[in-house]
Amino acid sequence: MPKGPGNKSCHNVRTDCTAPGLRQAVLDNLYYVSGNTPVTASAQDWYDAVAYCVRDRMLKAWNEGIERITKALDLRAVAYLSAEFLIGPQLGSNVLALGIAEPLREALATLGQDLDAIVDGEHEPGLGNGGLGRLAACYMDSMATLGVPAIGYGIHYEFGMFTQTIRDGWQVEMADKWLRQGFPWEIVQHEFAVEVGLGGSTETFLDAGGRLRVRWNPEKRILAVPHDIPVIGYGGTFCNVLRLWSAEAVDAFDFGSFSSGDYGKAVEEKILSETISKVLYPNDEPYQGKVLRLGQQYFFVSASLRDMLRVQQMLGKPLDTFHTTFAIQLNDTHPAVAVAELMRLLVDGHGMEWERAWAVTTKCFSYTNHTLLPEALEKWPVELFGGLLPRHLEIIYEINRRFLEEVRAAYPGDEGLAARLSLIDEASPRSVRMAHLAVVGSHAVNGVAALHTELLKTHVMQDFAALTPQKFCNVTNGVTPRRFLALCNPRLAACITSRIGPAWINRFEEEIGKLEAFADDPGFQAQWRGIKRExxxxxxxxxxxxxxxxxxxxxxxxxxxxxxxxxxxxxxxxxxxxxxxxxxxxxxxxxxxxxxxxxxxxxxxxxxxxxxxxxxxxxxxxxxxxxxxxxxxxxxxxxxxxxxxxxxxxxxxxxxxxxxxxxxxxxxxxxxxxxxxxxxxxxxxxxxxxxxxxxxxxxxxxxxxxxxxxxxxxxxxxxYDPRAYAATDPVLGQALDMIASGAFSAGxxxxxxxxxxxxxxxxxxxxxxxxxxxxxxxxxxxxxxxxxxxxxxxxxxxxxxxxKFSSDRSIRDYCRDIWNITPELG
Ligand code: OAK
Missing domain, CATH: 3.40.50.2000 (Glycogen Phosphorylase B;)
Structure with missing residues (x-):
C-alpha cells in the first residue's frame, strides 16, 4: 500500500460533505498542504487541515458570487467601506453556515480529534477596535445570508488590535501577530493589485480637446494588494467577499542602491511602503498629527474605488451609470475621503464634467454616523491633508465652494450658518471636517439607533438636518443571531429549536417571538436555567x-x-x-x-x-x-x-x-x-x-x-456640581472615601x-x-x-x-431605505 493520505481514491475530496468524505479531505490536506501525517501533526496543522477542508466547500458559492457581481449588468451591489472589520474566528461560523458540523465532528472523532477544541484554538484576526468593526462583520454576515450582493472593503493590517495582558492590575499591550501562523481563509489576488499615490503636487494642462484639466503628480506610489476572505451566508449557497488591502512597495528592491553597497537603502522603499497597512489605530485617542492614519484611509479607499471602476468597465457599462452598479456605504467618516477620490477619478481620470460626476458621486454614497462624542469626529489640519493629498484638498475646496453657494442662496446673509456648515473649520489650525464631507457627498445619512439619530438631527448635525431633512434616517443596529446565539450558545440554540423549530436562525425577527408561549412553562423554565448554569x-x-x-x-x-x-x-x-x-x-x-x-x-x-x-x-x-x-x-x-x-x-x-x-x-x-x-x-x-x-x-x-x-x-x-451628590449620599460618600483613603491600594x-x-x-x-x-x-x-x-x-x-435586533432586520432597512436593493433570498 502506498504511503500517503490513505489508499481510498476520492474524486470529490474538495466537495464531499459526508463524514467519510470530510475525513479523507482532512487527511489529504494534512499530508499535501502541511506535509504531515496524523502522527506528526501539531494542533496548528490540524486546524489548517480542517480550515482548508471547510474553505474548499465554500468555493462553489464563492465563485458563483464573483461571477454574479462581474457578469450581471442590472445588478446593484453594496460596497461596504470600513477601516475595520472585526470578523472574529472563522472556522466555527463557516462550519455553521455550511451545516456540516455533525459529519465533520464525526470525521474528526475517527481521527482522534475534537472539533470543538480545534475551533476554540483559532487565533482571531483583531482587525477592529470594537462596536463599529464588529457591526461591519455582522452586516457582512447578514448580507450574505439575505442574498444581498456585497463587497466589504477594508485594510489588511499586519498588526490588529493589541493583545491585552494584565500585570499587577495594569493593562499591558502586546503586539497582535495574527498572521504569524498564516490565515487559511484568505486568497491573495495579485492580479488585481493597484497603485495608490501619495504626496507630491498638482499641475494644470490643456487636453486634446483644449479643456483645462488637472493632473496630480504623486511623490510616492504604493501597491495595494487585495486579500479576499469569503463571507458565506447561512445555508451555504450565497457567498460575498471581504477584500482587505495590504500595502507593498511598487519596487520592493532598489538594485541601484544594492549594487553600490547601500543594502539598507535597497529595501528602504519596501519598509516605508509597508508601514501604511502595518497597524490598526486604537480609537479613543486624539487625531492630531496622525498622518499615517490619513494615509491608511486614502490607501484603502482609493484601491477600493479603482476596483469598483474596474468592475464597471469590465461590465462594459458607461461611467455615468456607476451608481447603478454600486451603493457605497461609508462606515463612519474613516473612508469619507472617498467622496473626493471618486470625483478625482471621474473628473481628472476620465474627463467627466464636474456636475455629472457630482450627480454620480452623491447617488453612490451614503454615510453612517457612529458617534456623538465631539472628540471622535474626525478633522484633519488642512496643511497635513494638503501635504498628503494635494489634489483632494483642491477638490474639497471646490465641493465646498459650490455647496456654500447653495447655502448662501437658500439663506442669504446668514454667514454664521455658512461657517457652521462649511467643510473647512476656519479655527486655527484650519481643518477639513470629514463628517461634513461625508454628509454633503451622500444622498443618505443615518444614525444607528432611534435616539442617536434624533440627537444627530437636533444637535450634532442640526444645521444639515434643517438644510436637507430628507437625507437623514435611522437604521437601528443589529447583531447576527448566527454567531451570537446559534454558534456561541449551542445549548440554548438547541433548546429553542426543540420548541419552535430551526427557522429562527435566519428568520430571527419573524420566528423568535414564538418562544414567548413557553415563558411560564415550568419544564421549559427549568431547562432554560439548567443551560444558563452550564x-x-x-x-x-x-x-x-x-x-x-x-x-x-x-x-x-x-x-x-x-x-x-x-x-x-x-x-x-x-x-x-x-x-x-x-x-x-x-x-x-x-x-x-x-x-x-x-x-x-x-x-x-x-x-x-x-x-x-x-x-x-x-x-x-x-x-x-x-x-x-x-x-x-x-x-x-x-x-x-x-x-x-x-x-x-x-x-x-x-x-x-x-x-x-x-x-x-x-x-x-x-x-x-x-x-x-x-x-x-x-x-x-x-x-x-x-x-x-x-x-x-x-x-x-x-x-x-x-x-x-x-x-x-x-x-x-x-x-452640575458632583460634590453635592457626594456630600448628601452617605453610601456614595463612603465609597469615594474608601478609594481615596487607600482602602484598595494598601494605604x-x-x-x-x-x-x-x-x-x-x-x-x-x-x-x-x-x-x-x-x-x-x-x-x-x-x-x-x-x-x-x-x-x-x-x-x-x-x-x-x-x-428586531437581528442584523438581518438592519440590512433589510438599509436595502429598502438607503440602497434600493432587493435581497435575493428574502
Ligand atoms: C469608533 C471610531 C469612531 C467613531 C465611532 C466608533 C465606534 O466604534 N462607535 C460605536 O459604533 C457602534 C456601532 O454602531 C455603536 O454600537 C457604539 O455605540 C459606538 O460607540
Whole structure:
C-alpha cells in the first residue's frame, strides 16, 4: 500500500460533505498542504487541515458570487467601506453556515480529534477596535445570508488590535501577530493589485480637446494588494467577499542602491511602503498629527474605488451609470475621503464634467454616523491633508465652494450658518471636517439607533438636518443571531429549536417571538436555567484557568464587557461594587445572594483615566475576593483580552447585562443586544439602542435607572456640581472615601486620586448624579433574582422579544431605505 493520505481514491475530496468524505479531505490536506501525517501533526496543522477542508466547500458559492457581481449588468451591489472589520474566528461560523458540523465532528472523532477544541484554538484576526468593526462583520454576515450582493472593503493590517495582558492590575499591550501562523481563509489576488499615490503636487494642462484639466503628480506610489476572505451566508449557497488591502512597495528592491553597497537603502522603499497597512489605530485617542492614519484611509479607499471602476468597465457599462452598479456605504467618516477620490477619478481620470460626476458621486454614497462624542469626529489640519493629498484638498475646496453657494442662496446673509456648515473649520489650525464631507457627498445619512439619530438631527448635525431633512434616517443596529446565539450558545440554540423549530436562525425577527408561549412553562423554565448554569460553569472554568479566580455558577453573573471609556462608566459599576462590599462589611451576617461581577475590555493605550479604572477594578477585586467576611458571596473578576472569541463565552453566561453609559453618549451599543438574545436582562440607562430594547421587552423586563438625555442637558445647564451628590449620599460618600483613603491600594492615597478628583470636580459623564438611582435599581435586581420563576420568565422574554435586533432586520432597512436593493433570498 502506498504511503500517503490513505489508499481510498476520492474524486470529490474538495466537495464531499459526508463524514467519510470530510475525513479523507482532512487527511489529504494534512499530508499535501502541511506535509504531515496524523502522527506528526501539531494542533496548528490540524486546524489548517480542517480550515482548508471547510474553505474548499465554500468555493462553489464563492465563485458563483464573483461571477454574479462581474457578469450581471442590472445588478446593484453594496460596497461596504470600513477601516475595520472585526470578523472574529472563522472556522466555527463557516462550519455553521455550511451545516456540516455533525459529519465533520464525526470525521474528526475517527481521527482522534475534537472539533470543538480545534475551533476554540483559532487565533482571531483583531482587525477592529470594537462596536463599529464588529457591526461591519455582522452586516457582512447578514448580507450574505439575505442574498444581498456585497463587497466589504477594508485594510489588511499586519498588526490588529493589541493583545491585552494584565500585570499587577495594569493593562499591558502586546503586539497582535495574527498572521504569524498564516490565515487559511484568505486568497491573495495579485492580479488585481493597484497603485495608490501619495504626496507630491498638482499641475494644470490643456487636453486634446483644449479643456483645462488637472493632473496630480504623486511623490510616492504604493501597491495595494487585495486579500479576499469569503463571507458565506447561512445555508451555504450565497457567498460575498471581504477584500482587505495590504500595502507593498511598487519596487520592493532598489538594485541601484544594492549594487553600490547601500543594502539598507535597497529595501528602504519596501519598509516605508509597508508601514501604511502595518497597524490598526486604537480609537479613543486624539487625531492630531496622525498622518499615517490619513494615509491608511486614502490607501484603502482609493484601491477600493479603482476596483469598483474596474468592475464597471469590465461590465462594459458607461461611467455615468456607476451608481447603478454600486451603493457605497461609508462606515463612519474613516473612508469619507472617498467622496473626493471618486470625483478625482471621474473628473481628472476620465474627463467627466464636474456636475455629472457630482450627480454620480452623491447617488453612490451614503454615510453612517457612529458617534456623538465631539472628540471622535474626525478633522484633519488642512496643511497635513494638503501635504498628503494635494489634489483632494483642491477638490474639497471646490465641493465646498459650490455647496456654500447653495447655502448662501437658500439663506442669504446668514454667514454664521455658512461657517457652521462649511467643510473647512476656519479655527486655527484650519481643518477639513470629514463628517461634513461625508454628509454633503451622500444622498443618505443615518444614525444607528432611534435616539442617536434624533440627537444627530437636533444637535450634532442640526444645521444639515434643517438644510436637507430628507437625507437623514435611522437604521437601528443589529447583531447576527448566527454567531451570537446559534454558534456561541449551542445549548440554548438547541433548546429553542426543540420548541419552535430551526427557522429562527435566519428568520430571527419573524420566528423568535414564538418562544414567548413557553415563558411560564415550568419544564421549559427549568431547562432554560439548567443551560444558563452550564454556560456559567464554562465561563467559570475559563476564569479559573486564566485568572485563578473561582466563580460560583450558582451566583448571579452580572457582566460589563466593552471598551473601557469614561462615558461607558465602568467606574460607576465599581462604585456600586464597593457600596455592596461596604454593606456586607457592615453586617456580615445579613443575607446576601451570591453575586459575581465580571468586567472585561481594553483601554486605548494612551487613555490615562481608562487604564487607571482597570487598575482600580483589579485592586477592588483583590480586596473583596480575599476578604473572609465576604466568604465568596461577592466576587469580582476582570476577564483579560476581551475579543470576539471571549465574547462568545461571556454572553451566554450572563444573567445581568450592564449597559450604563450616560444617556446621550452611546450611539447604539451592540453588546446590549448580544447579551439580550442570550437571555441576560439589561440593567441600563435610556441610552442608544437600550431605549428600543426596553420598548420591545417591556419595561417590567428591563432594569432602568439614571437621567434621561434631556435631563442630562438640563442638569448641566443648571450647573452640575458632583460634590453635592457626594456630600448628601452617605453610601456614595463612603465609597469615594474608601478609594481615596487607600482602602484598595494598601494605604496609597495617590494612585487613584486622579479618578476620585475627576469625579468630584468634573465628572463629565455624571457618574455621581446617577449613582443613587443605580443603587436603587440594584436592590430591585437582587429582589427579582431571588424569585427564580419571575427572573427566568424575564430572561426568556428578553430573547423572545428582541427579534428586531437581528442584523438581518438592519440590512433589510438599509436595502429598502438607503440602497434600493432587493435581497435575493428574502
Ligand atoms: C469608533 C471610531 C469612531 C467613531 C465611532 C466608533 C465606534 O466604534 N462607535 C460605536 O459604533 C457602534 C456601532 O454602531 C455603536 O454600537 C457604539 O455605540 C459606538 O460607540
Amino acid at each position: 454556560n456559567k460553569a464554562a465561563l467559570s472554568a475559563l476564569a479559573e484557568k486564566h485568572l485563578g479566580v473561582a466563580l460560583n455558577p450558582d451566583a448571579v453573573f452580572d457582566v460589563q464587557v466593552k471598551r473601557v471609556h469614561e462615558y461607558k462608566r465602568q467606574h460607576l459599576n465599581i462604585l456600586r461594587v464597593i457600596a455592596l462590599y461596604s454593606a456586607i462589611k457592615r453586617d456580615p451576617g445579613a443575607e446576601f445572594s451570591p453575586l459575581a461581577v465580571l468586567f472585561g475590555g481594553k483601554a486605548a493605550p494612551g487613555y490615562f483615566m481608562a487604564k487607571r479604572v482597570i487598575k482600580l477594578i483589579h485592586n477592588v477585586a483583590q480586596v473583596i475576593n480575599g476578604d473572609p467576611d465576604v466568604g465568596g458571596r461577592l466576587t469580582v473578576a476582570y476577564i483579560p483580552n476581551f475579543n470576539v472569541r471571549v465574547g462568545q463565552v461571556v454572553y451566554p453566561a450572563a444573567d445581568i447585562s450592564q449597559q450604563i453609559s450616560l444617556a446621550g453618549k452611546e450611539a447604539s451599543g451592540t453588546g446590549n443586544m448580544k447579551f439580550g438574545i442570550n437571555g441576560a436582562v439589561t440593567m441600563g440607562t435610556l441610552d442608544g439602542a437600550n431605549v428600543e430594547m426596553r420598548q420591545c421587552v417591556g419595561e417590567e423586563n428591563f432594569f432602568l435607572f439614571g437621567l434621561t438625555a434631556p435631563e442630562v442637558v438640563e442638569v448641566k445647564r443648571n450647573g 496609597d492615597r495617590e494612585i487613584f486620586r486622579p479618578i476620585v478628583d475627576n469625579l468630584l470636580y468634573q465628572d463629565e459623564y455624571m457618574v455621581l448624579a446617577d449613582f443613587a438611582s443605580y443603587m436603587h435599581c440594584q436592590a430591585l435586581v437582587m429582589e427579582a433574582c431571588r424569585d427564580t420563576a419571575r427572573f427566568t420568565r424575564m430572561s426568556i422574554l428578553n430573547v423572545a422579544r428582541l427579534g
